[in-house]
Amino acid sequence: MTEERPRRLAILGGRPAFPEPLVVGRPALGDRRALLRAIDRALGRRWLSNSGPAVRALEGRLASHLGVAHVVAVSSGTQALQLAARALDLSGEVILPSFTYVASAHALAWLGLRPVFCDVLPRAHTIDPARVGPLVTARTSAILGVHLWGTPCDTRGLERVAARHSLRLLFDAAHAFGCSHQGRMIGAFGNAETFSFHATKHFTTVEGGAVATDDGDVAARVRAFRRFGIDGRGQVSGPGTNATMSEICAEIGLAGLGRLGIIESGNRRRHQLYATRLAGLRGVRVLAFQENERQNCQFAVLETTQKAALTRDELLAALMADGVAARDYFAPGCHRLPPYRGRRHAALPVTERLSQTVLCLPTGPAVGLHEVRTVCDIIRSALGQADAVRLAVRARAGGTPSTTARGS
Numbered sequence: 001m002t003e004e005r006p007r008r009l010a011i012l013g014g015r016p017a018f019p020e021p022l023v024v025g026r027p028a029l030g031d032r033r034a035l036l037r038a039i040d041r042a043l044g045r046r047w048l049s050n051s052g053p054a055v056r057a058l059e060g061r062l063a064s065h066l067g068v069a070h071v072v073a074v075s076s077g078t079q080a081l082q083l084a085a086r087a088l089d090l091s092g093e094v095i096l097p098s099f100t101y102v103a104s105a106h107a108l109a110w111l112g113l114r115p116v117f118c119d120v121l122p123r124a125h126t127i128d129p130a131r132v133g134p135l136v137t138a139r140t141s142a143i144l145g146v147h148l149w150g151t152p153c154d155t156r157g158l159e160r161v162a163a164r165h166s167l168r169l170l171f172d173a174a175h176a177f178g179c180s181h182q183g184r185m186i187g188a189f190g191n192a193e194t195f196s197f198h199a200t201k202h203f204t205t206v207e208g209g210a211v212a213t214d215d216g217d218v219a220a221r222v223r224a225f226r227r228f229g230i231d232g233r234g235q236v237s238g239p240g241t242n243a244t245m246s247e248i249c250a251e252i253g254l255a256g257l258g259r260l261g262i263i264e265s266g267n268r269r270r271h272q273l274y275a276t277r278l279a280g281l282r283g284v285r286v287l288a289f290q291e292n293e294r295q296n297c298q299f300a301v302l303e304t305t306q307k308a309a310l311t312r313d314e315l316l317a318a319l320m321a322d323g324v325a326a327r328d329y330f331a332p333g334c335h336r337l338p339p340y341r342g343r344r345h346a347a348l349p350v351t352e353r354l355s356q357t358v359l360c361l362p363t364g365p366a367v368g369l370h371e372v373r374t375v376c377d378i379i380r381s382a383l384g385q386a387d388a389v390r391l392a393v394r395a396r397a398g399g400t401p402s403t404t405a406r407g408s
Contacts, residue, residue: 006381007377009318009321009322009378009382009389010321010322011317011382011389011393012388012389012392016321016323017322017378018322018324018371018374020323021323021324022324022325022362022367022375023362024325024360024361025200025364026362026364026367027199027200027366028204028256028263028364028365028366030255030256030259031259034255035255037255038251038255039248039252041054041251042054042250042251047247048246048247049244049247050244051227054247054254055247055250058073058245058250058253058254059073061254062210062212063212065185065257066212067184067187068187068213068214069213069214069216070212070214070218070219071210071211072210072211072226073205073208073209073210074208074209074211074222074243074244075207075209075242075244075246076196076208076209077172077174077195077196077197077198077208077209078103079226079241080195080209080210081170081172081194082107082111083225083226083241084192084194084218084222085142086111086221086225087218087221087222087225088191088192088218089141090108090113090141090170091139092114092139093113093114093115093116093137093139093140093141094115094141094142094143094144094170095117095118095127095136095140096115096117096127096144096145097120097127097145097146097148098120098345098348098351099120099333099334099354101174102330103174104172105117105339108144109339115334116140116345117345117346117348117351118346119346119348119349119351120351120354121154121350122353124148125151125301125354126145126146126148126152127143127153127154127158128350129157129158131346132158133161133164133165136161136165136167140165140167141168142162142167142168142169142170143161143168143169144170144171144172145158145171146171146172146174147171147173147186149175149299150175150176150298150299151176151287152182153171155182162190169190169191170190170193171186171189171190171193172194173187173194174195174196174201175299176195176296177197177202178202178260178264178294179293179294179295180295181293185294187212188214191215192215192218194211194212195209195210196208196209197209202260202263202267203256203260204252204253205245205253205256206249207249208245208249208250208253220232224237224240225240225241225243226240226241226242226243226244227243227244228240263296263365264296264297267296267298267363267364268297270300270363270364270369270372271289271297273369273372273373274286274300274302274372274375277372277376278302278379281380281383282307282308282309282383283305283306283307283309284304284308285302285305286300286301286302286303287299297363298364299360299363300361300362300363301358301361302326302358302361302379303354303359304359309384309386310382310383310386311356312356312358313356314386314389315359315379315382316359317389317396318378318389318392318393319375319379319382322378324361324375324378325362326361326362327360328358328359329359330355330358331355331356332355333348333351333354335348336355
């Protein structure tokens with residue numbers, strides 16, 4: 001019996017492994033019939049907005065799941081950040097990581113706050129508490145930590161810095177629903193934590209988000225802000241906006257809560273397969289999670305080093321040619337994006353490196369284990385034929401391949 005010859009990489013002239021692109025973040029919709037029944041329930045009540053029974057039920061279920069006193073559902077993760085910032089009376093400057101999705105910075109800037117960018121920890125990719133203190137000025141009102149990839153921030157380190165400087169501590173947990181830290185669910189740390197339930201998240205209401213807090217005053221203010229400043233007595237207590245979650249979105253969320261364990265288990269199997277099949281590759285590592293904590297494993301994060309046979313961008317080009325729509329998060333960091341790059345900022349060497357070395361691989365319920373194996377085979381093959389791949393990338397680019405990180 002003759003051994004089957006390995007498939008030729010598309011960037012070297014072979015056929016793409018995935019004619020339909022295999023993407024990062026395809027929605028995990030689950031049972032479509034269950035979703036339609038949920039939508040039909042909302043339509044049947046003829047109460048489609050303004051904190052109806054589905055929104056209240058979802059808030060209660062989420063508060064119980066997260067182990068917090070209050071969860072306030074809103075229309076998006078961005079609105080959750082903005083309403084939490086208003087409820088905490090933030091002003092002046094807020095320190096946050098540059099290595100995050102730009103929405104974290106934009107949510108603050110949109111309120112007239114000034115984002116001050118901080119570097120991150122090299123292994124965890126979350127804000128470095130040791131770098132926060134030197135950035136504090138008389139104008140600083142808060143620290144915004146981001147639980148990137150679902151990896152918890154160093155909450156104790158940040159709590160110490162916040163206490164030392166009398167700062168508010170807020171967490172962007174858009175990636176971290178269903179994750180735990182120090183035996184507690186993320187959602188229960190700081191003065192408040194915010195979530196995104198966007199369609200790409202592993203728990204979704206299609207569009208939506210939430211603020212979680214143990215502070216009753218903060219929760220009451222968020223509830224008023226989300227509905228034109230109308231408080232619990234029905235009085236206009238101050239300015240507000242329209243950030244309510246619809247009943248249809250809440251019903252979709254309620255229908256999806258029961259599937260979280262299945263989704264998380266599948267994500268973990270995919271992540272473990274990536275880690276196993278890519279183990280031992282020189283200059284490449286898959287970001288690991290703490291085994292003794294709950295983790296949604298929503299992201300499969302690959303990081304290259306100088307020892308890798310290909311740069312991140314060269315490896316990405318090879319994957320894209322084969323139909324693997326991996327993503328170069330977050331390239332560049334927020335401090336280099338047009339709204340912020342003209343400002344003076346501290347040196348961010350870890351952020352600069354990660355923005356050129358991090359790659360997110362396809363995962364989630366729409367990606368089977370066979371697809372994961374194929375992606376790993378493409379990565380191994382590309383690194384094993386690095387010289388040929390590099391020449392092909394150069395030919396496609398019409399010159400020397402650039403190592404400058406792209407925007408995302």
